[in-house]
Amino acid sequence: MAGKPRLHYMNARLRMEPVRWLLAAAGVEFEEQILESREDMEKLINDGSLMFQQVPMVEIDGMKLAQTRAILNYIAAKYNLYGKDIKERALIDMYSEGIADLNEMILRLPIFPPDEQDAKITQIRERTTNRYFPAFEKVLKSHGQHYLVGNRLSKADIHLVEVIYYVEEIDPSLLTNFPLLKALKTRISNLPPVKKFLQPGSQRKPPIDAKTLEEARKIFKI
Amino acid sequence: MARKPKLHYFNARGRMEPIRWLLAAAGVEYEEQFLGRPEDLEKLRNDGSLMFQQVPMVEIDGMKLAQTRAILNYIAAKYNLYGKDIKERALIDMYSEGIADLSEMIMHLPLCPPDQKDAKMAQIRERTTNRYLPAFEKVLKSHGQHYLVGNRLSRADIHLVELLYYVEEIDPSLLTNFPLLKALKTRISNLPPVKKFLQPGSQRKPPIDAKALEEARKIFKF
Numbered sequence: 474m475a476g477k478p479r480l481h482y483m484n485a486r487l488r489m490e491p492v493r494w495l496l497a498a499a500g501v502e503f504e505e506q507i508l509e510s511r512e513d514m515e516k517l518i519n520d521g522s523l524m525f526q527q528v529p530m531v532e533i534d535g536m537k538l539a540q541t542r543a544i545l546n547y548i549a550a551k552y553n554l555y556g557k558d559i560k561e562r563a564l565i566d567m568y569s570e571g572i573a574d575l576n577e578m579i580l581r582l583p584i585f586p587p588d589e590q591d592a593k594i595t596q597i598r599e600r601t602t603n604r605y606f607p608a609f610e611k612v613l614k615s616h617g618q619h620y621l622v623g624n625r626l627s628k629a630d631i632h633l634v635e636v637i638y639y640v641e642e643i644d645p646s647l648l649t650n651f652p653l654l655k656a657l658k659t660r661i662s663n664l665p666p667v668k669k670f671l672q673p674g675s676q677r678k679p680p681i682d683a684k685t686l687e688e689a690r691k692i693f694k695i
Numbered sequence: 696m697a698r699k700p701k702l703h704y705f706n707a708r709g710r711m712e713p714i715r716w717l718l719a720a721a722g723v724e725y726e727e728q729f730l731g732r733p734e735d736l737e738k739l740r741n742d743g744s745l746m747f748q749q750v751p752m753v754e755i756d757g758m759k760l761a762q763t764r765a766i767l768n769y770i771a772a773k774y775n776l777y778g779k780d781i782k783e784r785a786l787i788d789m790y791s792e793g794i795a796d797l798s799e800m801i802m803h804l805p806l807c808p809p810d811q812k813d814a815k816m817a818q819i820r821e822r823t824t825n826r827y828l829p830a831f832e833k834v835l836k837s838h839g840q841h842y843l844v845g846n847r848l849s850r851a852d853i854h855l856v857e858l859l860y861y862v863e864e865i866d867p868s869l870l871t872n873f874p875l876l877k878a879l880k881t882r883i884s885n886l887p888p889v890k891k892f893l894q895p896g897s898q899r900k901p902p903i904d905a906k907a908l909e910e911a912r913k914i915f916k917f
Contacts, residue, residue, distance in 0.1 A: 524793065
């Protein structure tokens, strides 16, 4: 009875990519209904499939789940990537939220006009180097374990490694002073389902280009 | 051994208010450490108390928890306001995130430059009337129960009722066509711990005034 989860979004990373990463890391196969036009978006809206007329939306286990965090939390809980108790979950949530803040800055970067790009990139570099990477390096150093929380894989590790890849796309040298983060990235990347997801031909999406950005503006009316 | 949770924030609603509401609704007493001067925030940062150098931060059960959602999720789970299983949690999360999106718009309104305020206000009204309130009225209508999820009180009800108070502050007539939401607001407001929280002298914070906003801008440098 259980069909594969079906992801409704456009053919871009933006807000759906963490969901793709998490499902992939959990070894869960999923389908994608790609929105290619404003008409596709409006059809979903008119169908009543989108609680707040927005995507991401994921059909999973009989639900039409909207809101990225609701989707991620459900997947994490279902596939045991959410810690063993509420205190571990609190740490996982705190870490995931910090990662989401950095990811949001990176995600939004292409939206800014050319004359603001440098300032935005500088801010991303500064926050990565002085706020976010040190915080997570410190966590790994504090317990010396292979995963951020509870000595086992959780959504926090997946989200962090995803964002480390994005930081590397901006500037690989940003990872220089963070040996434990580099080791985490390698370790997680070598987990078989993640390794598979990182290979060409997977459902992982490339960085946004001008054409896709234009498409996003039309589909999402921004 | 269990001390009261201690909330670290500015003496204003801001990002801490949903936490105050949730603790109050759960009948949990808490302390507040207000950041009154820029040095107060610096001290917390230098102490290493703030994982990402940001507030809200709540000391609870031996943790220094940062990130609003991490804090709210923990409180909800601890005090049984998070549904009975992961599917109820998914709905509660989806609803809570929609509420958070509208709350964010309302929270940012005072920070808006004067020449953009009218447009922002119009957008808030439009989203309230056409997107968010209809979505929640529809949920209540669909099952006819007294609470949004699982026929019992959850954080989603608390967050929604808090939001309805803010919508009313903007314009009471925005609630006109939503009888089930009005009934929910009355019902939740009459729960003894909520009723107490709504009375003068509680830890509930008033709408921000120009002076308080200036103070926040100095402390948080925004």
